[in-house]
Structures are given as structure tokens and as C-alpha cells.
Amino acid sequence: MNVQRFLSSGIIELYVAGMASVQEAQELEAAMAQFPDLAREVEACRRDMEQYVRLQAITPPPDIKEHLLRMVADETTKYTD
């Protein structure tokens, strides 16, 4: 499959939406490694999806960070001991 066929097939959108089959994803990823233009198109679509995700950002409850930092500090102490 050439680059143009990938671009017009709609597979990029399905892939980024997480709806490509395993086989379709493998084919696209193989082609992306070969064709930088195709890889750029996928990345542009992914960035847009990520912007949609960022629009839906919600500040988490404040206690989560405190708890996490404590766990991380404990783990780090164990590793270095």
C-alpha cells in the first residue's frame, strides 16, 4: 500500500481513535517507519486528539499528590539504601 492510499483510506483517524485492528495498526506502523510524511500525518492527528483530551483536563483532589510524593520518596530511599 502506498502513502496516498493510507492517507485516503481513513485508517489514520481510526488508528488514532484506537479503533484500527491489530493487523491494520501493524501495517500502518510499518509504513510510518518507511515514509516520514505518513508518520507526520499520524502525529498531527494524534496531537489534535491530545488537544481534545487536554480540553477535558480536570484538577484532581489535592491529597493524591501528597500521597504519591510520599510513596515515591519511600521507594527512592529503599533503592539508595
Add this chain to the structure above:
Amino acid sequence: MPKNLTHIFIVESDFTYTEAELVQGLKARNQRVFSYLYDHYSPALYGVALKILNDENAAGDTLQEVFLKIWRNIDRYNEEKGRLFTWMLNIARNTAIDMLRSKSHRLEQKIQDVGDDVHLYTGHLTVYQSTDHLGLSKVLEKLNKEQRIIIDLAYYKGCTQEEIATILNIPLGTVKTRTRLAMIRLRNLLKAL
């Protein structure tokens, strides 16, 4: 809607790291970098978890697990394969979807959840202190309900084409076409923001 709600998320310091510096700092087990990472990315990742799980407690647990995975597995991150945010987002989606499945949510539950999501976009939104819901409502206003649901089922709920066909009661062959159209519409709306 008060304007200041869009600026509720306040960053602790003005200092900024590039993505490469963040990765380097995390690999060096720098806890200050981890703290910075959390401040900058937790709202996006919590938003993802909340959208997938539709439950604040489960989303909080997931967020914690996600950041521990980031901390513990940063050596597995390969910048040649994609940006840090993409990697973290995939961890968040996978962790939350696993959590959703472990709670043995049935297909009907997924439909229910998507329906319930509506309250996130309307009056109750302020409760969650969304960091940018003015932009979001502009996008959602123009995306029709089916397009929004298709994108959410695919991207957030991890539904297959078959599941989406069943949920929306449309032929399997139509799912691909509609998903693509929904994605193209979404991208155009985002560009217009």
C-alpha cells in the same frame, strides 16, 4: 460562567522544563521533576481517568497508579517512538480501561456511562474544576451527539468496532465511516478554536 474558572489550575512555580529535561530528570529519579510533572500533567490524566471510569474515587486511585507506573517505568520510555505526553496518556487510558474491565462493567454499563458523561459537559462541569471548559463547550456544541459518543467509545472506553455497532445500533460497515467523519469534524473544530 465566571472567567477565572479557566485558570483554577495554578502551577507551583514559573520554572519550566523541556520534555527532554523532564525525561532526563525522571530517569535520574529526581523527585522535584516528578512533582513538576504531576503539577503539569495530572489534570489531563485525571480527566482521562474520570471520563473512562465515571467515578471520582476510582479515577483518583487510577491517577495514583498511573503516576507510579510513570515513575517506575520511565526507563522503558523511548522518545524515538513518541512524545512523553503520548506515552503517559496511553498508560492512563490502559490503566483506567483495565480498571473498568476489572469492575466487570458490561456493555450496557458503557452505554450508561457515556450517557452520564453529559453532566460533565453541562451544569455540573464546574464541580470538577475543568481547566479549560470554555474551549471544550465550543467543540462539543458543534460535534453532534453521535459523533461525540463514537469518539468517546473508541478512544476513552476502548470499544471495538463491533461493540460500537451494537451500542449505536448501526451496521458494522458504517462504524468506520462514521468514526472517520467524527474525527475529521473534531479536528476541524479544534483548529477553529
